[in-house]
Amino acid sequence: MSNFFNFILRRFLLTIIAVFGVIILVFLLTRLLPNNPAALRAGPLADAELIKQYEREMGLDKPLIVQFGTYTGQLMRGDLGDSWRTSQPVREELGIRIPATLELALSAFIIALFFGVPLGIIAAFYSDSWIDQIVRVFATLGASLALFWLALVGVYIFYYLLHWAAAPVGRLTIGINEPPEITGLFLIDSLLAGDIETFKDAFNHLWLPACTLAFIVSAPIIKISRSSMKDVLNADYIRTAKAIGVPPTKLLFKDGLLNAFIPILTMLGIVFGYLMGGNLIVEQVFAWPGIGQYAWKALSTNDFNAVQSFVLLIAVVYVSLNFIIDLIYALINPQIRLE
Amino acid sequence: MSAPIIRVEELTVSLNTDDHQRNIIDSISFDMFPKEIMGLVGESGSGKTMTALSIMQLLPKTIKICGGSIWYEDKDLLKMTSREIRTIRGNKIAMIFQNPRMALNPLMRVGDQIARAVCLHCEVSSEKSKSMAVELMSQVGIPDAESRARSYPHQLSGGMAQRVLIAMMLACKPKLLIADEPTTGLDVTIQAQIFKLIKEIQSEIGVAVLLITHDFGVVSEVCDRVGVMYAGQIMEISSVIDVFTNPKHPYTQRLLKSILRVDRKSDLDTNKALSPISAVFDSPGCRFASQCDCVRPECLWERPKIYTDSPGHSVYCFNYSRDNK
Numbered sequence: 001m002s003n004f005f006n007f008i009l010r011r012f013l014l015t016i017i018a019v020f021g022v023i024i025l026v027f028l029l030t031r032l033l034p035n036n037p038a039a040l041r042a043g044p045l046a047d048a049e050l051i052k053q054y055e056r057e058m059g060l061d062k063p064l065i066v067q068f069g070t071y072t073g074q075l076m077r078g079d080l081g082d083s084w085r086t087s088q089p090v091r092e093e094l095g096i097r098i099p100a101t102l103e104l105a106l107s108a109f110i111i112a113l114f115f116g117v118p119l120g121i122i123a124a125f126y127s128d129s130w131i132d133q134i135v136r137v138f139a140t141l142g143a144s145l146a147l148f149w150l151a152l153v154g155v156y157i158f159y160y161l162l163h164w165a166a167a168p169v170g171r172l173t174i175g176i177n178e179p180p181e182i183t184g185l186f187l188i189d190s191l192l193a194g195d196i197e198t199f200k201d202a203f204n205h206l207w208l209p210a211c212t213l214a215f216i217v218s219a220p221i222i223k224i225s226r227s228s229m230k231d232v233l234n235a236d237y238i239r240t241a242k243a244i245g246v247p248p249t250k251l252l253f254k255d256g257l258l259n260a261f262i263p264i265l266t267m268l269g270i271v272f273g274y275l276m277g278g279n280l281i282v283e284q285v286f287a288w289p290g291i292g293q294y295a296w297k298a299l300s301t302n303d304f305n306a307v308q309s310f311v312l313l314i315a316v317v318y319v320s321l322n323f324i325i326d327l328i329y330a331l332i333n334p335q336i337r338l339e
Numbered sequence: 340m341s342a343p344i345i346r347v348e349e350l351t352v353s354l355n356t357d358d359h360q361r362n363i364i365d366s367i368s369f370d371m372f373p374k375e376i377m378g379l380v381g382e383s384g385s386g387k388t389m390t391a392l393s394i395m396q397l398l399p400k401t402i403k404i405c406g407g408s409i410w411y412e413d414k415d416l417l418k419m420t421s422r423e424i425r426t427i428r429g430n431k432i433a434m435i436f437q438n439p440r441m442a443l444n445p446l447m448r449v450g451d452q453i454a455r456a457v458c459l460h461c462e463v464s465s466e467k468s469k470s471m472a473v474e475l476m477s478q479v480g481i482p483d484a485e486s487r488a489r490s491y492p493h494q495l496s497g498g499m500a501q502r503v504l505i506a507m508m509l510a511c512k513p514k515l516l517i518a519d520e521p522t523t524g525l526d527v528t529i530q531a532q533i534f535k536l537i538k539e540i541q542s543e544i545g546v547a548v549l550l551i552t553h554d555f556g557v558v559s560e561v562c563d564r565v566g567v568m569y570a571g572q573i574m575e576i577s578s579v580i581d582v583f584t585n586p587k588h589p590y591t592q593r594l595l596k597s598i599l600r601v602d603r604k605s606d607l608d609t610n611k612a613l614s615p616i617s618a619v620f621d622s623p624g625c626r627f628a629s630q631c632d633c634v635r636p637e638c639l640w641e642r643p644k645i646y647t648d649s650p651g652h653s654v655y656c657f658n659y660s661r662d663n664k
Contacts, residue, residue: 236438243428244429332446335445335491
């Protein structure tokens with residue numbers, strides 16, 4: 001067991017190093033952006049004097065290394081700086097938006113997980129049958145349809161024609177109050193508060209964007225589940241299990257799935273990271289007040305602190321996901337755990 | 340001789356590709372008797388493994404049984420439902436494979452894998468099955484079985500892994516153990532140990548063993564009887580002594596000549612190379628005909644009938660069946 005703790009410790013230290021590397025990279029990359037944020041902030045009519053003054057205020061006149069020192073110092077205190085666009089602390093602004101993105105990402109992730117993995121497994125088990133063909137068509141569609149198009153068509157059909165979904169304008173209908181914040185996830189908070197009306201309304205707003213995202217990201221999950229399950233089903237130890245008379249359901253879900261799970265898990269990590277950082281388009285179409293929209297506005301206005309913080313946040317999400325996935329690997333696979 | 344435990348009758352197995360059906364096993368018949376070790380020899384692609392997998396009903400999806408029957412205790416295995424066949428597999432008929440380390444689930448402790456085999460067919464508690472697993476492991480000569488049972492397959496050597504597999508397959512005292520080249524990929528010294536173990540177990544619990552190999556040396560040391568296969572047909576079945584001292588079928592004779600021996604000048608120069616085996620699969624007659632030195636016209640379009648030279652020594656060859664009519 002001490003091997004296992006060594007493994008965790010080693011992975012954890014690597015994670016810390018990776019985060020630090022990301023901080024340096026993000027800082028340098030935002031400095032490479034071509035526009036001068038002081039000039040942008042001062043506006044088109046400002047003279048050189050005003051721009052100079054803003055540069056001094058924002059610390060841009062100091063050498064890069066000093067700026068970096070100030071930046072990391074602030075980070076240590078949990079201070080992400082103020083947004084130059086809104087003059088609000090970035091931490092607060094992100095804090096308001098993270099739950100919205102998280103709720104959307106988690107819902108899409110869970111839907112994609114519970115559809116994608118079983119579909120892939122069934123397709124592998126009945127490979128080359130009509131079931132397999134249908135699943136493959138489904139996965140190909142998910143991989144090749146454009147997200148923005150799918151989102152717009154979804155809105156047209158399910159909101160405009162069928163009225164099954166709420167209008168694509170955020171997380172709640174105007175006039176319905178947010179539930180008291182506990183987790184920040186409206187579905188859960190409204191249930192905790194026993195407020196069924198709010199729950200229904202939140203659900204009506206959430207399901208369409210979540211399903212749209214899930215459809216797109218289930219494609220790689222289906223593909224990887226199918227191919228790794230197919231490999232595993234051809235493995236010698238599956239034949240051995242058959243040879244001692246293990247029934248097919250156990251064969252598939254105990255012997256098969258556990259062994260096939262490692263590549264699937266890697267893909268799940270990538271997908272969740274993508275959902276947290278990459279669903280700008282869906283947030284835009286559904287006017288979802290998440291971090292994707294915030295990052296877009298920040299980037300288009302050269303809002304250094306906001307961009308930096310967003311990129312850092314997503315990087316930390318990815319790095320922590322990888323850490324968690326490594327841990328699960330080790331729990332599943334004794335070869336990793338014991339060596 | 341007592342009644343056979345397995346009776347293979349005119350088994351035909353075919354591989355279906357998009358445009359072609361090819362009988363990779365062509366109407367073979369043989370019996371296996373209790374407590375004997377029977378060898379099945381032949382070159383690669385001769386259908387030895389497919390014969391074994393047919394008995395286990397573990398053929399790959401693209402390969403189908405399309406004729407014949409396999410009798411086990413008055414029941415035709417080929418007519419059983421998949422549920423019925425699962426009560427036979429691992430219970431009455433068990434099989435060990437080549438590359439033993441690959442044949443164990445890498446995520447399960449080996450003791451648990453054996454215990455699972457016990458649980459599947461015997462009504463025992465999981466506690467009892469675990470202690471039975473440890474017992475089985477020491478029975479197949481694994482030292483320090485108690486702690487070894489907690490190992491994972493990657494921590495075992497190939498020889499150990501094969502012992503674990505044997506233990507797993509012996510869990511329910513099967514009537515027939517099929518061993519498909521059980522020592523492929525193992526060291527020579529380990530090979531000898533594994534064969535010794537198989538012989539010991541055979542005499543201890545009285546299981547019949549069908550040993551698939553291409554090594555006549557192994558056959559001479561381990562087996563009681565041997566069947567010689569070529570291109571999906573059985574050429575000759577006889578006792579081990581007869582096959583070495585009095586081989587009848589031209590293919591058997593050729594095969595034996597190809598064995599290198601220190602006490603004999605090499606026959607390799609005079610032994611013509613055999614043409615690729617796949618070319619002969621569509622022949623309606625004896626599939627060895629095109630390679631045979633004593634070929635007769637009828638060999639090319641008619642299957643030779645069985646000729647019994649002496650009790651227990653059968654040859655499928657016109658050279659004998661017509662002469663002796």
